Amino acid sequence: MKQINIFLIVLVFLFVLFPFFLSNKVDEKLTYEIEAPIGLVYDEFLDLRKFSKWEQFTGQDSTVIKTFSEEEIEKEFSEWKSTKSDVGNGKIKIDNFEMNQSIDYIFKYEGWEDEDTLSIDFEQTSSGNTLLNVHYTSQEVPFYYRYFLFFKSPLKKVEKSIENFNELVKVRLDKERKEGKLNYGEFxxxxxxxxxxxxxxxxxxxxxxxxxxxxxxxxxxxxxxxxxxxxxxxxxxxxxxxxxxxxxxxxxxxxxxxxxxxxxxxxxxxxxxxxxxxxxxxxxxxxxxxxxxxxxxxxxxxxxxxxxxxxxxxxxxxxxxxxxxxxxxxxxxxxxxxxxxxx
Missing domain, CATH: 3.20.80.10 (Regulatory factor, effector binding domain)
Known part of the structure; x- marks a missing residue:
């Protein structure tokens, strides 16, 4: 019995101290290569209605409710509402963009004071593919929420989103080529x-x-x-x-x-x-x-x-x-x- 108590005390001790060794924010850069011309890829990321079909920030909830900004709004945004705690309610806004070169997003999660940012630079390779240089930065989180960043890192959602997008864009590219449509960056x-x-x-x-x-x-x-x-x-x-x-x-x-x-x-x-x-x-x-x-x-x-x-x-x-x-x-x-x- 005494050994069990000691074991439990050690577990509690580890639980209390472990966050000291975990990061209090995400600040990571990733690179992906998409086998599609830069114009097609960029268009999917710039249009939040298209973006919403493959992003995985809300993908865990099939019943999530999404709304989108009107066309006359200066900066486009979409909002979502979910009953699932790991999805919650939030808003994504396009903060800045440069045609076929870069897009900056802002994520605002309900109940949190600060914001997360997602920046993507688009680069065309000589073969006509597109490199995505992704930079995700989260807000700083309280001490015990570091567990959440460790086990539910937003980077996993980014990676899954890109994976979904890669499959979707292959279908769209095949369709547009059959229709004879030419995209920017396609030779x-x-x-x-x-x-x-x-x-x-x-x-x-x-x-x-x-x-x-x-x-x-x-x-x-x-x-x-x-x-x-x-x-x-x-x-x-x-x-x-x-x-x-x-x-x-x-x-x-x-x-x-x-x-x-x-x-x-x-x-x-x-x-x-x-x-x-x-x-x-x-x-x-x-x-x-x-x-x-x-x-x-x-x-x-x-x-x-x-x-x-x-x-x-x-x-x-x-x-x-x-x-x-x-x-x-x-x-x-x-x-x-x-x-x-x-x-």
Missing amino acids: RLIKLNKQVLMAIKKSSSLDDNDAMEKVDEAFEVIYKSLINEEDSYDFDLGFPTVYTTEIDSEKKKKTLFAGINFVEGLTLQKGMQRVIVPEGEYLLTMHQGSRNKKKHTLQLMRNYAKSKKIELGDRELEVFLNDPKETDSLQLKTRIYIPIITN
Whole structure:
């Protein structure tokens, strides 16, 4: 009996002292590689409605109730309510983000004074996969709650969430590829037919802002020449296109043609000319975001080509999928084609 009492005293003693050896917060960094393009991955993390389908912070309760912020709210958030003690009630808010680069979340658990943070940096590999650099920081917890961090660490929820996401994204990627959809960060080798443009030639510096000003000038001339008496157009203008034919690094100049698909039977106006983009094999990707990020996308294309031992030419064909003047810079989308040199 005495031995049992001593054993119980030792257990109590260990229970009291053990938290001294445990951390009072979580501050860990993890890295995961997802076999999907960065645009698709980023989109899943930025949209909290999509995020809620695979995150495991509330996944232990199938009856949890979730609500989401309205679209006009400046910072998106979602709230949840659960009767399970290990899920509880809480709120997750997107505190900051940069398109296809990073997202910062804040977790606020009901009954706790401070907040947890989850930061994710997105990095695209040369093969087109996405690296997730995850940093989770919890608030400091009271002495005996260190047991909770030890046995129920939020990192386990992060790891399970990424595991669920990885399975889900494979299904979505397969579906979108079958539909022919191109995501930012995804590369394709394609056969491009000959393209005939009605365009205006421009010379600009290598600065993207200067180039875009020259492109805008060209499009303004073209659109004004095609507008009818009702201030509209008699035909579909298609997607605005920019064809860069020469880049002179020494003189820091480039030559480009800004225009639209050639319309048969239409007389070319002053300054406009017929330009042919030759058919052939091209490397295609999607650029999403502001114009000053285009250089980064071009470098990713060349990195990918190098990893696949593909030789690329110097010319570039860029097709705008939305109007730069009427679209938020974060939502701008263009298809970029670079010719492949074949022997």
